[in-house]
Amino acid sequence: MSNYGTNNHSHRHDEEQALLNGTPVTVTEVNDTFYGRTFRHVHTHRKRYFALWLLAAISAVSIVLALFHYEKNKHQGGNEDGDLEGLLSKPPSVCQSDRSYPITILLSIFFGYVGIDRFYLGYIISALLKLATAGGFGIWYIIDIVLIVIGGLPDHNGCSLVAP
Numbered sequence: 481m482s483n484y485g486t487n488n489h490s491h492r493h494d495e496e497q498a499l500l501n502g503t504p505v506t507v508t509e510v511n512d513t514f515y516g517r518t519f520r521h522v523h524t525h526r527k528r529y530f531a532l533w534l535l536a537a538i539s540a541v542s543i544v545l546a547l548f549h550y551e552k553n554k555h556q557g558g559n560e561d562g563d564l565e566g567l568l569s570k571p572p573s574v575c576q577s578d579r580s581y582p583i584t585i586l587l588s589i590f591f592g593y594v595g596i597d598r599f600y601l602g603y604i605i606s607a608l609l610k611l612a613t614a615g616g617f618g619i620w621y622i623i624d625i626v627l628i629v630i631g632g633l634p635d636h637n638g639c640s641l642v643a644p
Contacts, residue, residue, distance in 0.1 A: 537619050541626050548632045577639035581628075584641055588628050593621045597628065602636030 522529065579601060588597035593615035598607030615621030627633040634640050 533618065537622050540619050540623050544623050544626060544632070545630070548627070548630060575637070575639035577635040577637065577641050579635050579641050581641040581643045584628050585625075588621075588625050592624055593618070597624060601633065 584597055584600060587600050591597065592610075595607035595610035595615070598604075598610055610616060610620055610624075613620070616623075624633065628641075631640065
């Protein structure tokens, strides 16, 4: 005699009964591993992690810009008149690099997270660190783009990049 419609699998019956009762079914093999718990935690708090990363990136960029402008104004002397011409002009003793400014910007935007821009400028050790940390978890990547755009990152000899 066949038992049509009966279920001889107790494990499957427990899962079906849990679904009918409205209780969540947990798979202990996946959720009890370190990866499973970490993934669940990050997935639950992903908006907070993104906001924290964004706050750190904005803070780092603003600190870099403030330090850049402080150093630039310190070397310019007292600019009491408030004219921008003295701030934007370069001192005549700055050497010109053989590295191209547009190529450096493009390398920094597209391959900066692996340190190609630092390799191109001749900073080998910091390029390796940037490669190992995936662009400083994205923050160093953004800082380098800002530094290159404002002209605050020279080549390894200290010479300014050549603009077209």
